[in-house]
Amino acid sequence: MSLPSRIRFVRLLAISVLLAAIALLGAPTIAAEPSLRMNTYVEDPAGVLDQGQRDRVRGAVDQLYADEQLRLWVVYVRGFDGMQPRDWARRTASISGFGQRDLLLAVATEDRAYWLEGEVPGEISDSELDDILIGHVEPALRDGRWADAGVATAAGLDAAMRGGGVNVGALLVIGLLVILVAGGLVWYARKRRRERFEAELAAARQLDPENATALSELPLEALQTRSRETLVEIDNAIRTSGEELELAIGEFGATATTPFRTALDNAKTAAAAAFAIRQRLDDAIPETADEQRSLLVELIGTVGRADRELDAQVTEFDAMRDLLLNASARLDALTRDVVDVTARIPGSETELSRLAATHPASVLAPIEDNVRMARERLTFAEQNVDAGRAALTEPVGEQGGAVAAIRSAEAAIGQARSLLDAVDNASSAIQQARDGLPGVLDELRRDLASATELADYGGPELADARTAARSALEQATATGDIDPLSAFHDAVTADADLDRAVAGATDRKLAAEDLRRRLDRALTDARARIGAAADYISTRRGGIDAEARTRLSEAQRNLDEAQQSSANDPVDALRRAQAAADLAGRALHAAQASVRAWEADRAPSGSAQTGAVLGGILLEGLLRGAASGARHSGGGWSPGSYGGSSGSRRIGRGGRF
Incomplete structure (x- = not known):
């Protein structure tokens, strides 16, 4: 700044200070009063x-x-x-x-x-x-x-x-009245809504399942509920019919039972298609309301056709298996079967105790109560054998109770065998996983070494797969002795993911043989998990809803497709096998949750009859043969047999003014 400029700046600053002082000296001041003592009001x-x-x-x-x-x-x-x-x-x-x-x-x-x-x-x-x-x-x-x-x-x-002022008491009374009125209105609205839904659902149950036009006019909520009901019904019918058919095949041979096997296979195919629709509705991809309606109508129609095909064979099947013929001999044979299966229980108990001492509870959760349930089924079978013999003492024409008793005893003995077999199969599966685990881990280590050599070529996919494989290897090494099944599954899964990443960075021809080995292991894993879930659902189907069955059906479909495409497209087959194993695990978890909910809704009795209801031997409110006329025993219970589903929750206030 030049000298003249500095002189001008100083003059201006002095003038400004002088003017400010004059303004302050001339400004009026507001008189203020210090706080005082009040002497008058x-x-x-x-x-x-x-x-x-x-x-x-x-x-x-x-x-x-x-x-x-x-x-x-x-x-x-x-x-x-x-x-x-x-x-x-x-x-x-x-x-x-x-x-x-x-x-x-x-x-x-x-x-x-x-x-x-x-x-x-x-x-x-x-x-x-x-x-x-x-x-x-x-x-x-x-x-x-x-x-x-x-x-x-x-x-x-x-x-x-x-x-x-406000009368607080009056306000409370008014408020209470408002709450009561509002609560009453809400209750009434919910009651009307529930009654309307129940009426709509009852109408859906009465409709012909193949009447797409009438079904399309129903509300979505009723269709959703009805679809789940029909899936449970047809799945129970298929499982019960399958058990009855296996008995018939052993009795009359495969040729004589061909029509019934064909009807059952067709029903299984239709049910699988229906479960696939339910899986699509349940997945993370949302559908529009119209799409949901169309899929639900298709699902109900598919189940209805399968149900009718089974029911169409009921008369012929019952004629073939006229259980009153030679009923006394059948009852004697059932008594021998009860004795034989009962003799297996101590060994199964010992095996279960041995497994429990060496494995965590999560590994044995699917079979931890199998021995108890087998006892219940056998007790139920004995009761029905006695009831059957009592029925045979009645006059001719009044011995129909023997048929229901024989069927119930047969089903109970069959389930008792399955429950004990599951204990033995669990031991075999665990031992198979334990025996195969070292080889899987060695293979995983070799693949990790190969992947390390290909790190510059594999990109993010290989890097992620290597990280996951290392984690799986460490976990399996640490827990393989106590939980070989999970360790085997995790190692196989990680190895498969790593192999896919390696295959993308190496010659496909050289990777094919390794991929095949992983596929075989993935298929073994999927079959074992599906088998465990299927055994669990079959022996507890009376307390299991549609979700677990849907996941299991989808698991089986993925496994079937994996097996079909394993020769031509092993990469896709491996993906489907892994999906099958995952869905089977989800099916088992859902089934266990469903059974827990079922048991929570009932007083704990441990009775044989309760076990039979849970096992689907006795059907509660879902009596077989409704499409062709109800055929059931007294009291609203019936043993399941071959046929469709119809038969089988200090203040201060103030401020400026």
């Missing part, structure tokens, strides 16, 4: 009231005290001595020795601020106090009507305490 150091106005304010204050024994003190000052209104008022109240029934209205006429300090009686609500101050006091202060502000404060408090 109305104090006016600011001098804004004449004698008449002072008397008006004093009269209102006196009236408030006469009516409510509440002391209101009013003071008008020019300013609050540089303090906040609240602090000035509280200090004045303290100096004046105010108690619980003293209120102070402090007004600073030139500061344009006020404050009401003290304990407001409980009869005056916050909204009433706001109405007094904001609706009456502040407008009077803004207009300079100082006396009116004091009068309005006293009169407002008086009116509120004399009846203008």
Whole structure:
């Protein structure tokens, strides 16, 4: 900056400072009052009231005290001595020795601020106090009507305490009435909605499952529920029919039972297609309402056709298996079967105890109660053998009870065998996994070494696969002795993922043989997991809903497709085999949750009949043969047989004005 410029800057700065000093010396100052002791109810150091106005304010204050024994003190000052209104008022109240029934209205006429300090009686609500101050006091202060502000404060408090306040009791009564009315309306609305839904669902149950037009007119909620019901029904029917058919094949041979095997295979195919539709509806990809409706109608129709095909064979099947012929010999054979299966129980108990001592509970969860359930089934079978013999003592034409008893005993013995077999199969599966685990881990180590050599060529996919494989290897090495099944599964899965990544970075021909070995292991894993889930569902199907069955059906479909494409497209086959194993695991978890929910809804009895209901031997409310006429025993229970499903939850307020 040049010298002339500096001289001009200094001159301007001096002039500015001089002008500011003159302005400050000439500006008026607001007189302020320090906090004071109130000697009378109305104090006016600011001098804004004449004698008449002072008397008006004093009269209102006196009236408030006469009516409510509440002391209101009013003071008008020019300013609050540089303090906040609240602090000035509280200090004045303290100096004046105010108690619980003293209120102070402090007004600073030139500061344009006020404050009401003290304990407001409980009869005056916050909204009433706001109405007094904001609706009456502040407008009077803004207009300079100082006396009116004091009068309005006293009169407002008086009116509120004399009846203008809110009757808390009345409010509670009104509130309770409102809650009761609202609750009643909600309950009524829910009741109507539930009744409407139940009526819609009942209508859906009565419709011909192949009447697509009528089904399309039903609400989606009813269609969703009905679709799940039909899936459970047809799956139970197929499983029960399969058990009956196996008995018939052993009795009459494969040739004589061909029509029934064909009908059952067709029903299985149709059920698998229906479960695939349900899986599509349950997946993470949403469908529009119209798409959902179309799929649900198709699902119900598919199940209905399968159900009818099974029912069409019931008469011929029952004629072939006329259980009254040679019934006494059948009962004797069933008694021998009970003895044979009962003799297996101690060995199964020992095996289960041995497994429990060496494996975590999660490994044995699917079979932990199999021995107990087998006992229940055998007890139920014995009861039915006795009932069958008693029925045979009745006159000819009145021995029909023997048929139901024989069927129930056969089914119970068959399930008892399956339950004990599952214990033995678990031991075999665990041993198979334990025996195969070292080879899988060695293969995984070799593949990790190969993947390390290909790190520059594999990209992100190979890097991710290597990380996952290392983690699986460490986990399997640590837990293989106590949980070989999970270790085997995790290692096979990680190895398969790593192999796919390696295959993308190496010659496909050289990787093919390794891929084939992984595929075989993945198929073994999938078959084992599907078998465990299927055994669990079959022996507890009375308490399992559609979700577990849907996942299991999808697992089986993926396994079938993996096996079909294993020769031509092993990469796709491997993907499908892994999907099958994953879905089977999800099916088992869903089934276990469903059984727990089923058991929670019933009083714990441990009776043989309860076990038979859970096992699907006795069908509750789903009596077989409804499409062609109900055929059931008394009491609403029936043993399942071959055929379709029809047979088988201190205040202060104030501010500026």
